[in-house]
Amino acid sequence: MDEWHNMQAAYSDVDDRPHEECGVFGIYGHEQAVALTYYGLVALQHRGQEAAGITSTDGSHMFSHKGLGLLTDVFKSGELEQLKGHAAIGHVRYSTAGSNTIQNAQPIALSTHARNFAIAHNGNLVNARWLRIQLEQEGSLFQTTADTEVIAHLIAKAGVDDLTEAVRLAANRIEGGFAFLILSDDELIALRDPLGLRPMVLGKLGEAYIVASESCALETVGATLLRDIEPGELVRITREGFTSMRFAERRQRRMCTFEHVYFARPDSDVDGWNVHSVRKRLGKLLAERHPADGDIVIGVPDSSVSAAAGYAEASRLPLEMGLIKNKYIARTFIQPSQALRDTGVRLKLNAVRSIVEGKRVVLIDDSIVRGTTSRRIVRLLRGAGATQVHVRISSPPYVSPCHYGIDTAKEDELIAAQHSIEEIRNLIEADSLEFLTVDELMAGFNFAPGDPVPFCNACFTRRYPTELVDQGLNEEIEPIHIGG
Ligand SMILES: O=P(O)(O)OC[C@H]1O[C@H](OP(=O)(O)OP(=O)(O)O)[C@H](O)[C@@H]1O
Ligand SMILES: NC(=O)CC[C@H](N)C(=O)O
Ligand code: SF4
Numbered sequence: 263m264d265e266w267h268n269m270q271a272a273y274s275d276v277d278d279r280p281h282e283e284c285g286v287f288g289i290y291g292h293e294q295a296v297a298l299t300y301y302g303l304v305a306l307q308h309r310g311q312e313a314a315g316i317t318s319t320d321g322s323h324m325f326s327h328k329g330l331g332l333l334t335d336v337f338k339s340g341e342l343e344q345l346k347g348h349a350a351i352g353h354v355r356y357s358t359a360g361s362n363t364i365q366n367a368q369p370i371a372l373s374t375h376a377r378n379f380a381i382a383h384n385g386n387l388v389n390a391r392w393l394r395i396q397l398e399q400e401g402s403l404f405q406t407t408a409d410t411e412v413i414a415h416l417i418a419k420a421g422v423d424d425l426t427e428a429v430r431l432a433a434n435r436i437e438g439g440f441a442f443l444i445l446s447d448d449e450l451i452a453l454r455d456p457l458g459l460r461p462m463v464l465g466k467l468g469e470a471y472i473v474a475s476e477s478c479a480l481e482t483v484g485a486t487l488l489r490d491i492e493p494g495e496l497v498r499i500t501r502e503g504f505t506s507m508r509f510a511e512r513r514q515r516r517m518c519t520f521e522h523v524y525f526a527r528p529d530s531d532v533d534g535w536n537v538h539s540v541r542k543r544l545g546k547l548l549a550e551r552h553p554a555d556g557d558i559v560i561g562v563p564d565s566s567v568s569a570a571a572g573y574a575e576a577s578r579l580p581l582e583m584g585l586i587k588n589k590y591i592a593r594t595f596i597q598p599s600q601a602l603r604d605t606g607v608r609l610k611l612n613a614v615r616s617i618v619e620g621k622r623v624v625l626i627d628d629s630i631v632r633g634t635t636s637r638r639i640v641r642l643l644r645g646a647g648a649t650q651v652h653v654r655i656s657s658p659p660y661v662s663p664c665h666y667g668i669d670t671a672k673e674d675e676l677i678a679a680q681h682s683i684e685e686i687r688n689l690i691e692a693d694s695l696e697f698l699t700v701d702e703l704m705a706g707f708n709f710a711p712g713d714p715v716p717f718c719n720a721c722f723t724r725r726y727p728t729e730l731v732d733q734g735l736n737e738e739i740e741p742i743h744i745g746g
């Protein structure tokens with residue numbers, strides 16, 4: 263392998279983990295709408311780091327700027343000041359459908375004979391390819407390869423002038439996980455899929471209404487959380503105020519448990535549950551049902567810190583900062599030339615020798631997806647002098663890919679889809695390894711075994727709450743590359 267490929271290998275090793283999904287933020291009725299959208303997106307940056315964008319309106323014109331990278335890459339030299347208006351929507355992206363190109367960055371804007379409108383979408387449709395084939399046969403020409411543009415075309419082709427009605431009709435043709443925002447010169451529309459797979463909250467700041475993927479974004483801009491948007495609810499905000507309707511028949515809720523396990527920020531309340539508190543309860547359950555003979559408890563930063571606190575409290579073992587994560591290693595980080603796998607992991611994480619040396623460590627993580635993180639960390643801890651490493655995971659084995667907006671991996675890359683727990687223990691070189699069961703995960707939300715639960719657990723159970731319509735259709739084609 264040449265140096266460049268070495269760098270790529272080491273880089274991808276650093277980045278080999280489940281990626282976030284997307285974050286959306288929208289506001290109507292505030293003179294600082296654009297700046298507040300930017301701040302709201304900063305709070306949602308953990309949900310996507312590939313691309314970002316904001317579209318605004320002053321009531322007669324729409325303004326838009328988007329680009330690849332973090333918010334600080336995309337808005338760095340006065341672009342924010344170019345966007346005007348009292349209403350705006352914004353997006354941070356991690357791609358699930360359509361690769362990471364500027365064309366696929368969001369919001370995606372469309373001009374029709376009736377109006378301009380823009381869409382920002384979190385989620386993934388399971389029938390987007392099938393719909394795209396129908397739409398292209400009917401004459402639609404797509405500019406992107408993202409599933410989000412399918413929604414935009416369905417709206418444009420709905421055959422009604424009223425935008426809300428067009429959105430309602432479009433929303434009834436799509437299936438999967440979706441929480442999206444539509445902005446036109448006159449209105450902001452927000453809706454959440456009928457199963458509630460993807461989260462969305464409603465808040466208020468003075469007279470302005472805000473919709474966002476997570477409540478931490480409301481907190482960041484000083485807004486009050488009013489409530490979660492209901493599964494199957496469509497919310498419309500205009501100069502006249504706020505209205506709400508159901509766009510789809512009531513269905514059994516299927517909220518994503520992985521938002522709580524890993525994705526959402528611990529300070530967010532998702533569907534009434536505070537994420538940190540859920541993670542802490544899962545850590546306690548892990549200690550009660552899967553104890554380990556250890557001297558200290560260490561959580562894998564950042565996402566497992568809450569679960570580790572719960573485990574330590576319930577097991578009465580000391581919680582230690584035995585691993586330190588470098589905050590400045592973002593996914594866009596490019597390594598210097600001496601790229602080597604081990605160097606890659608040490609750039610991201612360090613074990614603290616004075617804490618772990620001579621200790622039996624209980625290592626808490628929230629999930630094992632490909633298994634790369636746990637293997638590296640077990641090695642790091644042993645290298646720093648840990649005598650034993652017992653790994654405890656605060657969710658069940660991740661055995662099947664997500665089709666609803668979380669970019670994990672294909673089934674053949676998921677370690678638990680390919681191996682038994684004992685084989686995984688061996689592969690990650692741990693002294694012992696235990697996971698929560700699905701029933702134990704549900705106990706973290708106070709459900710007893712056998713209770714009907716309002717959650718999607720498909721990545722743990724392989725039982726998907728929707729038909730996977732696109733499976734078997736050809737993969738998306740790659741978009742045309744612009745700029746050489
Ligand atoms: O088995 P793997 O494929 O390695 O993926 C699992 C790991 O990735 C995630 O953390 P991440 O590195 O994203 O960091 P975070 O907790 O700071 O978000 C997750 O919390 C696990 O630690
Ligand atoms: N992760 C997401 O929510 C991505 C949204 C959309 N499917 C895209 O790829 O752009
Ligand atoms: S499959 Fe897993 S990650 Fe995807 S929505 Fe369901 S619970 Fe969430």
Ligand SMILES: [Mg+2]
Pocket residue numbers: 562563564565566628
């Ligand atoms: Mg983590």
